[in-house]
Amino acid sequence: xxxxxxxxxxxxxxxxxxxxxxxxxxxxxxxxxxxxxxxxxxxxxxxxxxxxxxxxxxxxxxxxxxxxxxxxxxxxxxxxxxxxxxxxxxxxxxxxxxxxxxxxxxxxxxxxxxxxxxxxxxxxxxxxxxxxxxxxxxxxxxxxxxxxxxxxxxxxxxxxxxxxxxxxxxxxxxxxxxxxxxxxxxxxxxxxxxxxxxxxxxxxxxxxxxxxxxxxxxxxxxxxxxxxxxxxxxxxxxxxxxxxxxxxxxxxxxxxxxxxxxxxxxxxxxxxxxxxxxxxxxxxxxxxxxxxxxxxxxxxxxxxxxxxxxxxxxxxxxxxxxxxxxxxxxxxxxxxxxxxxxxxxxxxxxxxxxxxxxxxxxxxxxxxxxxxxxxxxxxxxxxxxxxxxxxxxxxxxxxxxxxxxxxxxxxxxxxxxxxxxxxxxxxxxxxxxxxxxxxxxxxxxxxxxxxxxxxxxxxxxxxxxxxxxxxxxxxxxxxxxxxxxxxxxxxxxxxxxxxxxxxxxxxxxxxxxxxxxxxxxxxxxxxxxxxxxxxxxxxxxxxxxxxxxxxxxxxxxxxxxxxxxxxxxxxxxxxxxxxxxxxxxxxxxxxxxxxxxxxxxxxxxxxxxxxxxxxxxxxxxxxxxxxxxxxxxxxxxxxxxxxxxxxxxxxxxxxxxxxxxxxxxxxxxxxxxxxxxx
Numbered sequence: 001x002x003x004x005x006x007x008x009x010x011x012x013x014x015x016x017x018x019x020x021x022x023x024x025x026x027x028x029x030x031x032x033x034x035x036x037x038x039x040x041x042x043x044x045x046x047x048x049x050x051x052x053x054x055x056x057x058x059x060x061x062x063x064x065x066x067x068x069x070x071x072x073x074x075x076x077x078x079x080x081x082x083x084x085x086x087x088x089x090x091x092x093x094x095x096x097x098x099x100x101x102x103x104x105x106x107x108x109x110x111x112x113x114x115x116x117x118x119x120x121x122x123x124x125x126x127x128x129x130x131x132x133x134x135x136x137x138x139x140x141x142x143x144x145x146x147x148x149x150x151x152x153x154x155x156x157x158x159x160x161x162x163x164x165x166x167x168x169x170x171x172x173x174x175x176x177x178x179x180x181x182x183x184x185x186x187x188x189x190x191x192x193x194x195x196x197x198x199x200x201x202x203x204x205x206x207x208x209x210x211x212x213x214x215x216x217x218x219x220x221x222x223x224x225x226x227x228x229x230x231x232x233x234x235x236x237x238x239x240x241x242x243x244x245x246x247x248x249x250x251x252x253x254x255x256x257x258x259x260x261x262x263x264x265x266x267x268x269x270x271x272x273x274x275x276x277x278x279x280x281x282x283x284x285x286x287x288x289x290x291x292x293x294x295x296x297x298x299x300x301x302x303x304x305x306x307x308x309x310x311x312x313x314x315x316x317x318x319x320x321x322x323x324x325x326x327x328x329x330x331x332x333x334x335x336x337x338x339x340x341x342x343x344x345x346x347x348x349x350x351x352x353x354x355x356x357x358x359x360x361x362x363x364x365x366x367x368x369x370x371x372x373x374x375x376x377x378x379x380x381x382x383x384x385x386x387x388x389x390x391x392x393x394x395x396x397x398x399x400x401x402x403x404x405x406x407x408x409x410x411x412x413x414x415x416x417x418x419x420x421x422x423x424x425x426x427x428x429x430x431x432x433x434x435x436x437x438x439x440x441x442x443x444x445x446x447x448x449x450x451x452x453x454x455x456x457x458x459x460x461x462x463x464x465x466x467x468x469x470x471x472x473x474x475x476x477x478x479x480x481x482x483x484x485x486x487x488x489x490x491x492x493x494x495x496x497x498x499x500x501x502x503x504x505x506x507x508x509x510x511x512x513x514x515x516x517x518x519x520x521x522x523x524x525x526x527x528x529x530x531x532x533x534x535x536x537x538x539x540x541x542x543x544x545x546x547x548x549x550x551x552x553x554x555x556x557x558x559x560x561x562x563x564x565x566x567x568x569x570x571x572x573x574x575x576x577x578x579x580x581x582x583x584x585x586x587x588x589x590x591x592x593x594x595x596x597x598x599x600x601x602x603x604x605x606x607x608x609x610x611x612x613x614x615x616x617x618x619x620x621x622x623x624x625x626x627x628x629x630x631x632x633x634x635x636x637x638x639x640x641x642x643x644x645x646x647x648x649x650x651x652x653x654x655x656x657x658x659x660x661x662x663x664x665x666x667x668x669x670x671x672x673x674x675x676x677x678x
Contacts, residue, residue, distance in 0.1 A: 033122045034117050035066055036065050039065065040119045041065060041116055041117050043071060044071070044114055045113055045114075045241040046059070046099060047059045047060050047109060048102065051109070051240075052134075052186065052240065053132075053134065053188075054134065054136070054139045060241065061079065061081055066078075067115075073218065073242070076237075077237065091116060094121055095121065098121075102126050104148065107153075110126045111130065112126045113126075133162045133163040133189075136158060137158060137309050142308065151315045151318070154315065155319065155659060155663055155666060156663055158659050160633055160656040162251070163252070163656055164652075166309065167303055167652045170189065170289075171299075171301070172299040175298055178294060178296060181273050182291050182292055183234070183235075184256065184258040184259075186249070186255040186256065187248035187252075187288045188289045189232075190254055190288065191253070191286055193211035193230070193232060195282050195283075196213070196214055196215065196280060197214075197269055199214065199225050199227070202229040203226060206229035206230070212230050213233070213234055213284055213286060214227060214232070216233075216264075227253070232253055232286045233248050234259060234262075234286050234293060235255075237258060240258075248288070256291050261274070319662040320662040320664075321661075322636075322640060322664075322665070323646035324648075325648040326346065326651050327651075328347075328348055328349070330393075332392075333651050337396075340652065340654040340655055344397060344403075345404075346647070346648020347498070347558070350406065353385070353386050358385075360414070363382070364443065365381075367411050368442065368443065372470055375471075376470050382474070387478045390479055390483075390495075394482055395491060399494075400493070401494045402496065406462075406471075406475050406476075407472070408500040410450070410455045411450055418447055421447065422444065428440060461500040461501025462507045466507060469514045476497065480530070480532060481522055481526070484523075494531075495532050496533045497515055497534045499554075503543055504542070505552065505553060508550050508554055509552075509553045533556055534555055535622075536551075536556075538550075538607075540567050543610070544607065544610035548614065550614070551617040556621060556623070557621060558623075559625045559627075561628070561630075561635075562595070562627045562628060565603050568603045571595075581593060596632060597629070597632050597635055607642065608642060623644050623645055625639055625648065627648075631660055633663060636664045637668075640664035640665060640668050
């Protein structure tokens with residue numbers, strides 16, 4: 001008898017793994033063997049190393065009197081492979097020997113499907129095993145240390161986006177938790193979210209930014225869209241080689257399987273554990289390492305990196321050529337970034353400093369000011385507060401560059417919404433608090449004046465800095481004072497000032513004059529000076545096209561890929577992702593989400609134009625780049641090709657950025673070697 005095993009790949013899986021639709025599907029023709037012939041027959045899946053932890057030992061599951069589908073479908077819960085040690089020791093030894101041979105041949109951990117027919121072992125197939133991020137790192141590093149693969153190959157095997165769970169917080173082992181059930185830990189990491197029972201609901205919550213845990217009896221390929229959208233996956237049946245477990249490890253999401261004490265009522269959207277009933281929308285936490293299911297949201301702790309992970313990052317530092325900086329809002333984020341290995345700050349956003357609750361009254365006074373003198377008076381109250389922020393960030397980044405972006409968002413973003421303010425006015429009227437009512441009415445009037453139809457392209461960035469130069473003047477002074485105070489303490493930092501939202505060289509020229517004058521006044525007052533370069537933030541197509549003119553007044557360029565993508569496509573990200581972008585991706589109108597994977601054909605071309613034109617004016621012009629694209633491997637390869645000095649990531653993504661940068665450098669070297677050979 002022959003067995004036909006089609007490799008079924010649905011559309012979403014193809015898109016996740018970048019498999020072309022015209023590639024077709026595989027059909028394997030092989031001899032049929034039976035694991036259900038009798039008590040000495042069975043079927044199983046073996047891994048040459050643990051796909052969950054990376055431990056170097058045979059790992060898997062076995063089921064007597066069963067066929068392979070019984071295991072992978074999650075219909076029955078199998079026994080761990082090690083139970084064969086007592087029942088069939090010779091079989092386990094034979095399997096271990098073959099697993100070692102296959103691993104050494106393919107130079108990677110193997111996922112082996114096998115059947116035992118009346119005591120005879122048959123290997124049905126082997127392939128590179130899906131694994132958790134934690135296991136993938138341990139396996140890659142140990143294979144390199146064992147001499148089976150090179151350091152370069154070890155780095156290339158780590159998908160940067162899938163190590164993100166390792167870079168986030170995990171369950172506090174000392175915290176008080178309400179464990180309601182225990183299953184099998186199938187994919188490491190912890191996740192908290194509301195309970196959802198169907199994939200479509202998971203997608204809906206994902207679009208609104210609400211974290212969700214997808215709870216199913218078992219998953220099938222039809223559930224893949226919900227698994228991608230969810231923050232974690234919980235199943236009541238199946239083992240660590242079931243569909244849910246394999247896909248979760250591939251996606252890098254926490255997963256608990258085989259939690260048989262949980263009973264699901266899909267009709268009423270409830271789950272039952274003993275006497276406890278939870279409904280859709282209730283919050284749970286799952287631990288994919290221990291298999292625990294916990295009621296509610298619980299304390300989390302910072303990640304602890306394994307020896308193998310630190311070794312991999314050390315290797316990444318050996319091979320990468322671009323610096324990996326961080327994008328921060330506060331001293332706390334700067335400290336976290338430095339602990340993650342950040343080599344500087346690529347983007348320090350100053351607007352978050354204005355939004356602290358105790359500072360908002362002064363910001364409101366600044367916005368309501370009737371003239372420049374009132375505005376300066378209001379700003380002067382913010383000086384000591386913002387200086388403390390810069391002192392904290394600069395201390396954390398001692399010896400490193402810190403790129404500080406001057407205030408970027410429009411002023412109305414610092415004010416309450418019209419709806420909220422109208423409600424407060426009505427409450428003051430009912431309470432007959434005339435003074436409060438008049439103050440809030442005054443504020444509402446100012447908000448209406450500041451209202452813009454399209455604030456993304458409105459009175460913000462350098463436009464605000466030109467019309468209200470005192471804002472940028474004050475910020476420049478604070479940066480200089482903070483840096484010089486630390487210099488007196490022999491704490492050296494290298495601040496650089498970024499001018500945002502440029503569209504014309506005259507904007508850069510005017511802001512530079514304002515900032516330079518403010519810096520010189522501080523240097524004169526302090527009797528000391530420090531070099532503070534002033535650079536351009538290129539995030540509008542016109543700025544890229546006229547970069548040769550902007551370069552005359554800029555000491556360096558930084559490209560902001562988030563806003564550049566929005567302005568190049570004329571997409572509002574929130575609207576696009578919530579309304580039509582998913583349709584575009586499903587129907588191949590766009591090949592990738594341009595806010596995740598850099599559009600090299602359009603946005604990338606604008607960046608290349610900006611670099612080339614800028615360097616024609618200033619050949620030694622320093623170039624950096626910020627945005628979410630800096631942890632996407634294909635986007636980072638583009639940045640490598642364009643000789644970026646640094647990429648800037650969110651604090652917890654710095655390690656992923658380092659690995660992506662190392663991979664890009666290794667691939668570039670391999671390509672150059674191939675060209676030289678050819």
